[in-house]
Amino acid sequence: MEDIPGLPNDYFDKVVSIYALGWTVDLKKTLSNIFRSLKPGGEFIFSWEHPIHTKLAYENGQFILNGSFLKEGPETVIWRDVPVVMYRRKVSTFVNELINAGFVIEQIIEESNIPQNDKSNPARWYSGDRAKITPSTLIVKSRKI
Numbered sequence: 001m002e003d004i005p006g007l008p009n010d011y012f013d014k015v016v017s018i019y020a021l022g023w024t025v026d027l028k029k030t031l032s033n034i035f036r037s038l039k040p041g042g043e044f045i046f047s048w049e050h051p052i053h054t055k056l057a058y059e060n061g062q063f064i065l066n067g068s069f070l071k072e073g074p075e076t077v078i079w080r081d082v083p084v085v086m087y088r089r090k091v092s093t094f095v096n097e098l099i100n101a102g103f104v105i106e107q108i109i110e111e112s113n114i115p116q117n118d119k120s121n122p123a124r125w126y127s128g129d130r131a132k133i134t135p136s137t138l139i140v141k142s143r144k145i
Contacts, residue, residue, distance in 0.1 A: 002029040007037045014038075017046035025074075025087060027094075031101035038144040044103060045142075050110060050135040051090055058123040063133060091138060103142035110135040 001024040015034050024030040034044055057066035072093060074085050091108075098105060112135050118128025126136055 002026040002033065004033065007033055009036055010039050012038050012042055014043045014045070017044075017048075019047055019049065021046045021094075022048040022087060022089065027087075027089065027097050028100070031097050031103070035101045035103060035144055040144055042144045043141065044098075044144070045140070047137055047139045048094070050138045051088065052134050053130070053136050054086075054088065056130060056134055058127075058130070063122075063130065094138070094140060098140065098142050102144065104145050105140065105142050107139075107141040109139040110137070111139065112136040 001020070015038060021027075021030070038044060052069055055065050055067050055069050056063050058064075070090065072088050072090060075088050076083050077086050078084075091110075095105060095108070112131035114126050114128050114131035114136065118131070120127050122129035124130075130136070
């Protein structure tokens with residue numbers, strides 16, 4: 001993601017990243033490339049799994065923190081029975097790197113799109129019970145001025 005050759009400068013009106021930005025290894029370089037490729041006034045909107053959501057586990061009938069929210073960096077997790085490397089970042093890291101790249105933050109949304117009355121198994125990654133105590137998604141809207 002941080003090494004996409006041939007991106008034009010000042011070209012795009014809007015860049016949207018839906019559950020992809022968090023996979024980047026070099027967040028600073030990726031955001032710099034996005035900023036460079038946007039026209040002045042262009043928007044960058046991204047969503048990613050909320051960092052606190054990933055630290056919540058359901059064990060023995062209750063939710064617990066499963067690791068430190070403050071720890072950032074690569075972490076190997078099992079996704080669909082396959083080990084993958086995720087890059088854990090705090091909300092402040094995303095926001096500060098956007099600012100450092102030159103973006104102006106316009107809106108931050110911390111939401112769960114799971115209905116509060118969802119009766120699915122609380123151990124499910126996206127469950128109503130989990131949504132009642134932590135947001136599942138982080139959405140950030142920013143702009144190149």
